[in-house]
Amino acid sequence: MQIQKSFILLGFALLIVLAPLGVAQAQGALPPVPPAPVGENYIVDQLGWLNADQAGEINTIVTNLDREGLAEIAILTTTDCGDDYKRYRYEVFNTWGVGHANDNDGLLIAVCWGEPGKRNIEQEPGYGMEGTLPDLLLNKVVKEVYLPYQTAKRNGDGLVAMVRTYNEIIRGGSYESAMQNALQPLKDDGQYVAPETKEMTSDEAWALLFSTPFMGLTCGIWIIIAVVLFFAYYFYAISQGWIKPGTGNYTGGNDGGNDSPSSPFGGGDSGGGGASTNIG
Secondary structure: OHHHHHHHHHHHHHHHHHHHHHHHHHOOOOOOOOOOOOOOOOEEEOOOOOOHHHHHHHHHHHHHHHHOOOOEEEEEEEOOOOOOHHHHHHHHHHHHOOOOOOOOOEEEEEEEEOOOOOEEEEEEEEHHHOOOOOHHHHHHHHHHHHHHHHHOOOHHHHHHHHHHHHHHHHOOOOHHHHHHHHHHHHHHOOOOOOOOOOOOOHHHHHHHHHHOEEOOEEHHHHHHHHHHHHHHHHHHHHHOOOEOOOOOOEOOOOOOOOOOOOOOOOOOOEOOOOEEEEOO
């Protein structure tokens, strides 16, 4: 019993040590979220990438998706996403309430145009969109659809091409077909250059896993917290007689639900996933 109590105290001690680190990361300075678009406009273009025709096409596509109850896509371009791009896109998504509240079928495309080397396209999907647009697909669309347009110095057309691609996929089309259709204008103009591909090594994959922020904390810290909580709860459950060592039988406790609150703004709710793709 003394050993069990020692483990419980150790667990809480580690949490106390890790908590300030987590709070420091989670409370890093973020720029203010810009006001959400209004009416049938789904774009906040602070970089001025989109001309009237490009913005008009995006708004038409998204308006039709919205009216048909299929999805909502929001576009933000800005020079300032703070130090934590992933947290900023999460805040923008949930502050704006992108997507239909009952389906959580939103997608935010945020261009964070910082200093060279810190220029990303951040994408945040709603819970209901993660099956249709998984994180790997979001990343591929930036690399295989958007980047060829950026190489041709047609950034605005690249955003339009991304929205065209998602529109086709959401309506049941395949990615390959959607990608080819979105790239066709660039090929017709003789400006298409295939993007370079680089295979990720296993060491790079593990480093990415442990360094990638999620909800303000790196995955490595979340793993440590999860392990500590598991052992703290395990030994506490033994001390209360809920679990009998060696049997694995659970004998007590309440089985509650996991009700995620919807956006306070009446819109969609983020799934907490997404893709962060460097573009220069």
